[in-house]
Amino acid sequence: MWRTSVVALASLALLPSVLATDILKTNGFSNCNNGSSTIKVNNVDISFDKSTEKIDFDVSGTSTQEQFVTAELIVTAYGVKVYNNSFDPCADDTKVDQLCPVPAGTFAANGSQVIPSSYTSLIPSIAYSLPDLDGNAQLVLKNKEGSEVACVQSGVSNGKTTDVPAVSYVAAAIAAGALAVSLVGAAASGAHPGTTSSSPGFFDVMFWFQGMVMNGMHSVNYPGVYSSFAKNFAFSTGLVSWGGLQTSIDSFRSHTGGNLTNNSYDYLKNATLVYPDGSTATTSSGIAKRALLLVARQVTTSVNGTSDESSSSDSQESHLVQGIQGYVEQLTIPQANTFMTVLLIFAIVLAAIVVGILLFKVILEAWALFGKFPKSLTTFRKEYWRIMFQTITNLVFLLYGVWTLYCIFQFTHGDSWAAKVLAAVTLGTFTALLAFYTWKIFTVVQKLKKMEGSADALFENKETWKKYKMFYENYKKGYWWLFIPAIIYMFAKGCVLAAGDGHGLFQTIGQLVIESLMLILLLWSRPYQRKSGNWINIIIQVVRVMSVVCILVFVEELGIAQTTKTITGVVLIAVQSGLTAILALLIVINSIITCFRENPHRKRRKAAEKHLSRDLEGDAFLMQPTPFSSPPRHDRKTSELGGYEQVRAQAFSRFGPRRDESQETLVTRGAEMGKAGYRSLSQGRSDHSGSPPPFSREPRLPDLAFEQYRHK
Structure with missing residues (x-):
């Protein structure tokens, strides 16, 4: 069997990757038999190390009766069958003692075997380097009469993946850099009316990252390379894999009507995620646990549990997932915990903001007692409550689209009545807050038009500017209202994605319409005061439209070949990564300009003071x-x-x-x-x-x- 397995692995020149260098390894497993089975496989882990030319294996299961079987191994790559071979576990050249015959009760075998170089040399070197490629191996056991008694399938990996923690850290650093540049620019302008921030700003970057996360949540057959890539930006939507937090949420759900049987953190740690196309994946904690077990074990066998090393305790469950559930559960976040996870992360960030602002206020007060602090900090000292409230409002505006997504998903997939109540209350509160500001701005505009004939005072009056600038500060005077379509755009995206979960074609077409309408609006209005702001935001929107078009290729109903899907996934990664790199470069350039360029408002103020001084000297x-x-x-x-x-x-x-x-x-x-x-x-x-x-x-x-x- 193991020689035959290596022959199968030799044909995986284009198969996936998940764990280490020059290693081919199965990635989880699932039972694929359609009816009743007399043999149930509880665990399968097979890996081949090129450097040692050894196969490590760990197989366990149960059988209702003793029986002789034949095995058929089928390997597919990108939807194409690349290997198909049948063998007898009792034959001399492929004998497997634990399966000849399959015993009644439990059976297990784990250990390692050396593979002849005549087999290992058949594996091309490219099989060890291409990341996250689509393919799987399927093992079918049949009895002597030809009836199927067991079926198990697993993905195969080579240790390379686009799901790399370093990518998340770099993305977080880019967002932090954009935030720092925005704060420095705001401090330098001194809340001067009509001030615009440089592009790309913190909001631009975060909205871009959130868009990539939402692109990975459609109910379509993603190529593995793209689904792994999209996981790297989950932090931008509040999805953080934190075991202690998930355990606490599970406890909360269990006391408020939740069912933890197949929907909990402990269950996901040992589950194999199975997608509609038959591909499999495991959570990070599950990968680490199984890798540790394979390293620690020696060759052992057991029949009917007589060995101390029986692997029945390590049995895994197959868990069918897709769409939003498939995305969040890769992060070891149960689907029913999704909203509560985001809510608690939001609460932590909110608390950090409040404590930070109050602490800075205390520092300024102490500074005022013992010294004289810069005049630029006087506004913060006097109006810190306004600044705190506006910062919270900015956070709500930033998360409104994904918050709508998670709340609607909680309504349709959640099992805790308390979590549903919290989702309804928070979504209603956030919507009411944004509606209140919209009403206030419209009221001010109506008064200004009656008194002055235009709404220019929104940008010229200092007090009005400080109150409402967060919604329109980068827009031209005639397009201050564009924040309203932006809010509707975020709300519509979240609604379509959450309400259409499980219907990939509906989700993708709906998102394509929404993104296209926003692109048309930007091209028509070009509303940003700075030309750079117009170009950057239009380019970002063009890439968003292109991304949804690419996702349309992954829709199962269209029947597009798997090879085309994989190529499309790679192109999509290249385009999105390229735009992310450009945004990072622009942030660095903006930071240099902000640090070394003289503040234009201060420059104009000095010029005005100099001119006034000359006028006063000549004033009779x-x-x-x-x-x-x-x-x-x-x-x-x-x-x-x-x-x-x-x-x-x-x-x-x-x-x-x-x-x-x-x-x-x-x-x-x-x-x-x-x-x-x-x-x-x-x-x-x-x-x-x-x-x-x-x-x-x-x-x-x-x-x-x-x-x-x-x-x-």
Whole structure:
């Protein structure tokens, strides 16, 4: 049997991968017999190490009767049968003692055997390097009459996978970098009205990651290479694999109507996930456990449980999954725990935000007691409650689409009444919060249009800007309303994906329509103030549309060949990875620009202050008046005229010329005012066209010493 198995593995030049270097290994198993079976396989683990040329095996099961069987091994790659061979476990060249005959009761065998190089040399080197390729091996046992008595199938892997923890860490680092750049940019702008943030920002990156997660949740036959890749971004939607958290949720569900028999963390740890196309997968904890057992065991056999090393305790369950369930349970998160997992992670992040803001407030207060902190932090110190509430609102806006998805999924697949109540309350609260802000902004816009004729004050008034900018700060003034289609877009995506779970064609077509409508809206409006924002968001949306088109290839109803699906999956990974790398590069560029470029608002403010300073230096109203000095007494007529000229010059320097008077008229008027004493300027002309002064408030000129000339 083991020689035949190696021959089968030799044909797996294009088969999948999951665990180590230069190793071919089965990846979980499932019973594939359709009717009743007299033999039940509880565990199958077979691995071949190229460096030692040994096969390690671990097989166990139960049989209702002793019987002689023949075995048929079938290997498929990308839906194509690449190997098919029958053998007799009692034949000399393929003898397996534990199956000749199959004993009544339990049986188990595990150990290792050396494989001749004539068989191992048939395995091409590419079989050890290609990641997550689609293929499986199926073993069928038949009795002497030709009736099927057992059937077991398993995926085959080579140790390479696109599900790599480092990818998740890098993606998280990209998101953290985008958040840091956004915060630094916001602090540098000082909440200046009309300020825009650089693209891509934190929201752009997180929405992009969430889109890739949702792409991996459709109820379609994904190639293994893509389903593993999509797992790397689960953190962006609040899905975190945490054993202690899952155990607590299981306990909560068990007390509120939940059924833990086949829907719990402990069950998933030992389960093999089986997808509709027959491919199998195991959770991370299950992979680690079985790998440890294979390393530790020596060659042992048992019949009817007589050996201490009987593997019946390690038996695994086959668990059929698809769609959202298939995605979350790869992360060892039971489908019924999905919403509660996201809720608790949200609560942890929320608590961290509140504690962080309050702690920073305390630090500022202590700083104020012992020193003087920068003026840029004054706003935070005075308005930290507003900042805290707006930060929470931003978090709600960020998660609204996936929150809708998980809440509807909880309504349709959850088994805990308490979790359903929490889903309804939180979804209603989040929707009400966004609806409240929408109503407030519309109310403000209506008032502004009545008073000013436009809604420009949304971007120009500082107080209005600080209250509502989180929804429209990057949009042009005429497209402030675009946040409403964005909310509807997120809600519709979550609804279609969750409500259509199990119906891949409906999900994919619905998502394609939604993504296409958003792309058309962006192309038509180009609403972002910065050209870079328009281009980046349009490119992201184009890739989203292309991604859904690629997912359409995976729909089972279309009957597209498995090889085409795998190639499409690789192309999809390349496109999404390339865009992610571009976003990361742009974030680095933006961070450099933010750190070294002078704040444009500060630059404009300095220029305005400099200009104002020049204006003030030349402002006649703020200059010190020149004291009046009497002319010499020796020439009365000349001195009188000179005095008038001096008076006119002083009045001109202090008040400027009258727009409706010439130089001669000013001299004449000055003489008349000197003779008349304190008289109103408006009373000196009968043709004065201005409005009469208010009662008892006639404007008067100051005493310009005309009296001394009149009495002389």
